[in-house]
Amino acid sequence: MHGTFVAVDWDSCIADGSCLPACPVNVFQWYRTENDVPAAEMSNATSSGTGRSGQNDRSDYTDKSDPVREKACIWCMACVTVCPTTAIKVEQSNMEFHQQAASTSQR
Ligand code: SF4
Known part of the structure; x- marks a missing residue:
């Protein structure tokens, strides 16, 4: 799972990308556009949020929504509704x- 209160199950994510444009506050980006490493290496890692966030901006279908x-989440549940594999839990x-x-990592 990636995220805490907006959590994406990368085992279920098929890189459909529908969550990226569905989110009104741009919570998601493709992880490999910024950190082009295997998904396992992003466990407990952070991204600076400079990657691409268009639905079809994935590197390939092994990319994941991060x-x-x-x-910034406003609890609208659009991502939960639109995901074809119900990979997102809010x-x-x-x-x-x-x-x-967040407070621990800032010390
Ligand atoms: S619940 Fe809404 S605001 Fe929150 S991440 Fe999903 S689409 Fe974005």
């Missing part, structure tokens, strides 16, 4: 874990 700007109660991790 919720790099999840703190859970507002996980916000505290995101905030704890």
